[in-house]
Amino acid sequence: MKTKLFARYRYSLILLRELVITDFKLRYQDSLLGYLWALLRPLFLFAIIYVVFVYILKIGKGVEHWAVALLLGMMLWSFFTEITKQGLKAIVKNGGIIRKINFPKYIIVIATSLSALINLSINLIVIVIFAISNHVPFTWNMLWVFPIIVEIYFFALGLAFLLGTLNVKYRDVDYIWDIVTQGLFYGSAIMFPITEVVKHSKKMAELLLLNPICQAISDARHLAVNPRELPMMGNLTDNILLIVAPFVITLLIFVFGALYFRARSPYFAEDI
């Protein structure tokens, strides 16, 4: 049974492996620091936001370990955007191969998502070091970060399938998604604690938390960094519908994205 399953996906696995390696080599080719950039980019972005929002504007001041929570949120966010942005372009970028060879197209999208996953794993090491040096107390609840990453992964992958398929016909999708992610970045309470929104309006915070990314990042911050001062949806409301909604949205997006991709992929070769 196991060998049969392996035989069926053998080709996909071989191709997936080679595409991830290629993606890696190509991405940091001819750059002096090479792979270090996967680490340096979010770190510098973090440094800028830290200086502007924490140091100058004093946002998150008084929240214990806010800097760690900020870094964690930003790394999860860059994981999400990397999968959606790269996955969105992946099909069109590989049009040359798609037009000449028949192979399972989803491999291309999965390969880009795996590259993002590798980047995230390295980023997580940095966060752990940062958390230790900030004396964040260790709890078993921190392990919740892994299922949260799984949630973000499926949400992002579903979007990548959906947007990548649309992008084959309408290249506008690329630009639109760029704008949407900008909006989502501010709407997902990444640079400021969700408590800032709660102070303003609890309804508003609940609305923002319906977005799976906002919910996932708040959950991660609550469970892994500061359970006292950084709330998640469950702390704001008892309404089970609101608590479950982001997970349902994630599932729906993934299933819809994957099905839409599967339905359209036989026509990629002629549509690109």
Next chain:
Amino acid sequence: MSSSKPAVEVHDIKKEFYLPHHTNNSIKTAITQVFKPKEKGGNMFYALNGVSFNVEKGDFFGILGRNGSGKSTLLKIISDIYRPTSGYVKHRGKLVSFIELGVGFKPALTGRENVYLNCALLGFSKQEVDSMYDEIVEFAELEKFMDQKLKNYSSGMKVRLAFSVSIRAKADILILDEVLAVGDAAFKEKCNDYFRSLIDDKKTVILVTHSMAAVEEFCNKAVLIENGKIAFEGDAKEAAQKYLELFGNTKKAREANRLSD
């Protein structure tokens, strides 16, 4: 046994393409187009209009036709790259197609890295490539250049490398499109050797070409496609004759006219 069943069955394939008068790939045009009937923005065109034939096991099967006759579309449908509008293709055994040599080559990677990538596209694992790597390089005569980036290769070197990888493909049915049309005399001779070895191994091959010499030398059967339909089906030599009668003559006739002028 299924040996009596054809290796490839092509059944009543039709392929329709939409020919827009204006290219329609932004949302703005898509929205404005919604309110207009399709015919106004373009028209439908049958690249293939009811094509059927069988390729038996061990056949070296030629597909002939002029440019734009629909043979490349047919090849892509047999290779499962395009979906037919109607009809179906069945094949028995592993099918590998080469629409072009060196598909997926990345100029920014070295020759070695490209070999591994290209072999993965053919379904070879890293271990398998490891074991045949030296042979591939030797056959391509590129021993000294494998750590060189592909963008620094000459086009001849690229073709040699691609060909050397391609012939490793393990398949029961091979689909080849004009790949032999490139390269110098020595390379063409290598291609011909490869074709002969395919015949000796009793492989099923479908070959699309404009070279009637190749058809006559290698193919046992052929179809002639014209305007999306089969104009002739049968013995390869007869098909080649027919091709020359139908299309070759126009050129000859033109030349004859020119001479008489």
